[in-house]
Amino acid sequence: MYVAVKGGERAIENAHRLLAHARRGDQAVPEVTLDQISEQLGLAVDRTMSEGSLYDRELAALAIKQARGDLIEAIFLVRAFRATLPRFGASEPVDTGAMRVERRVSSTFKDIPGGQILGPTFDYTHRLLDPALAQGFVPEAPATAEAVTAATPRVTDILGRDGLIESSPQAEPDAPVGDLTREPLDFPADRDLRLQNLARGDEGFLLAMGYSTQRGYGRNHPFAGEIRFGEVEVEFFAEDVGFAVPLGSIELTECQMVNQFKGSATEAPCFTRGYGLAFGQSERKTMSMALVDRALRARELGEEVTAPAQDEEFVMSHSDNVQATGFVEHLKLPHYVDFQSELGLLRKLRKEFAEANDVEPMQEAAE
Amino acid sequence: MKLSIITDNFDPASLAIKMTQQDSQQIQRKAAMAVLVHAEAGEIAARLRNIPLPAHETLREPENGLVMLRGRVGGDGAPFNLGEATVSRAAVRLAGGEVGFGYTLGRDGEKARLIALCDALVQSREFGVAVEREVVAPLRENLAAQRKQRAAETAATKVDFYTMVRGEG
Numbered sequence: 001m002y003v004a005v006k007g008g009e010r011a012i013e014n015a016h017r018l019l020a021h022a023r024r025g026d027q028a029v030p031e032v033t034l035d036q037i038s039e040q041l042g043l044a045v046d047r048t049m050s051e052g053s054l055y056d057r058e059l060a061a062l063a064i065k066q067a068r069g070d071l072i073e074a075i076f077l078v079r080a081f082r083a084t085l086p087r088f089g090a091s092e093p094v095d096t097g098a099m100r101v102e103r104r105v106s107s108t109f110k111d112i113p114g115g116q117i118l119g120p121t122f123d124y125t126h127r128l129l130d131p132a133l134a135q136g137f138v139p140e141a142p143a144t145a146e147a148v149t150a151a152t153p154r155v156t157d158i159l160g161r162d163g164l165i166e167s168s169p170q171a172e173p174d175a176p177v178g179d180l181t182r183e184p185l186d187f188p189a190d191r192d193l194r195l196q197n198l199a200r201g202d203e204g205f206l207l208a209m210g211y212s213t214q215r216g217y218g219r220n221h222p223f224a225g226e227i228r229f230g231e232v233e234v235e236f237f238a239e240d241v242g243f244a245v246p247l248g249s250i251e252l253t254e255c256q257m258v259n260q261f262k263g264s265a266t267e268a269p270c271f272t273r274g275y276g277l278a279f280g281q282s283e284r285k286t287m288s289m290a291l292v293d294r295a296l297r298a299r300e301l302g303e304e305v306t307a308p309a310q311d312e313e314f315v316m317s318h319s320d321n322v323q324a325t326g327f328v329e330h331l332k333l334p335h336y337v338d339f340q341s342e343l344g345l346l347r348k349l350r351k352e353f354a355e356a357n358d359v360e361p362m363q364e365a366a367e
Numbered sequence: 368m369k370l371s372i373i374t375d376n377f378d379p380a381s382l383a384i385k386m387t388q389q390d391s392q393q394i395q396r397k398a399a400m401a402v403l404v405h406a407e408a409g410e411i412a413a414r415l416r417n418i419p420l421p422a423h424e425t426l427r428e429p430e431n432g433l434v435m436l437r438g439r440v441g442g443d444g445a446p447f448n449l450g451e452a453t454v455s456r457a458a459v460r461l462a463g464g465e466v467g468f469g470y471t472l473g474r475d476g477e478k479a480r481l482i483a484l485c486d487a488l489v490q491s492r493e494f495g496v497a498v499e500r501e502v503v504a505p506l507r508e509n510l511a512a513q514r515k516q517r518a519a520e521t522a523a524t525k526v527d528f529y530t531m532v533r534g535e536g
Contacts, residue, residue, distance in 0.1 A: 234434075
């Protein structure tokens with residue numbers, strides 16, 4: 001029988017109209033502006049930019065507003081937008097060592113050169129709801145102190161000088177940088193692709209994966225060697241200009257995880273490492289990313305792959321929340337024809353079962 | 368490590384002299400861009416009103432696009448793609464023939480055009496000094512003041528450890 005699948009246009013149109021109304025909420029309450037979202041819900045904007053894989057605070061704020069605060073929906077909107085723009089090229093790699101640090105902590109060395117700088121952090125707050133924020137809260141002006149212009153070298157650079165930690169893998173000359181927005185994912189994947197995947201991966205997923213390594217599913221004995229947050233300058237080699245032009249600065253969070261050491265008959269033992277980098281102030285994300293990055297190096301480091309966090313196909317295929325939500329949520333779209341065929345098959349099987357077991361088939365109401 | 372000095376090595380030294388003029392202009396252009404990208408379009412436009420502008424045309428209309436931002440594995444290793452950023456770009460030509468380029472993060476085409484205009488002016492014998500004095504220098508001062516304030520606020524959150532001596536209180 002032919003099943004009509006047309007129809008519903010008016011219902012869809014009216015549903016979207018109702019959505020717009022619901023999004024606005026009580027119109028006696030002032031409308032939230034993009035500036036308010038960007039300034040006052042900054043960490044939601046940071047997450048949307050990271051996982052939307054597009055650095056643009058204003059667009060991320062718009063996406064959050066349009067998505068009614070549903071960040072995965074906002075991330076989806078940002079991803080869809082990026083597909084509408086041409087790509088001019090790739091930036092010069094940013095130098096996180098030259099970051100204008102606004103926060104920088106190490107759990108491995110108390111007296112790191114440049115110091116432990118707490119910056120704007122939730123750490124050491126008591127996690128008690130603050131009723132003062134419920135209305136018209138005006139914060140105190142920040143305290144100031146004389147800033148020393150001392151360099152803030154990465155902790156891993158300091159350890160590296162003594163050979164106590166493995167050095168970062170260097171690029172093969174002229175090797176292209178893998179880009180999973182251009183080529184479909186293929187396994188085994190190199191570290192550049194893995195880091196790109198993790199950088200845009202879902203924070204919750206990476207948190208759970210990172211946590212699983214700590215609980216023993218692929219344990220790698222981590223220390224937060226350093227977490228830093230601040231501004232870095234971005235440069236882009238523009239062919240028409242003939243030199244690398246400054247584009248402005250972006251905020252980044254970087255996490256250097258220092259992990260269990262390895263050594264061999266030919267190599268002195270040294271710490272291994274995992275790396276996390278994300279847009280904005282995203283500490284939970286970068287720490288989780290660094291744990292998972294390290295776990296995914298199991299094969300390279302000759303460790304037995306036993307846990308989900310060490311399985312790159314498992315991690316990389318499930319980290320993307322836009323892909324994941326697309327597949328999960330598509331289940332609610334009409335599957336009438338698929339379901340009809342399953343239903344037909346089920347009825348046939350039940351009839352056969354009844355005949356074989358000599359019972360009276362039940363008459364179904366819908367039949 | 369032994370560092371070579373210029374007298375060891377005459378060839379690169381003489382090449383360096385030839386390159387100097389072009390290089391110094393490039394350094395100047397880059398330094399101006401590094402300030403302008405941090406300013407708002409309105410601020411640049413307001414500053415530009417302080418100098419009599421030569422005739423100029425928009426060589427390339429402002430265009431928005433993406434640049435893939437790259438990081439390095441471990442901060443100092445092989446590059447990887449972190450995620451994209453929106454970028455706007457434009458090009459402007461002065462009546463004197465100088466071509467300027469404007470690139471900036473974001474989607475503000477007017478800002479890209481103004482940076483391109485400034486870049487052309489920086490290269491011009493006639494306007495180079497004025498654009499530095501009236502536009503770039505004051506914006507550089509603003510930027511430095513903002514950064515200094517931020518650094519001072521950050522510095523106040525630096526931890527001063529003191530050691531508790533065992534046996535005391």
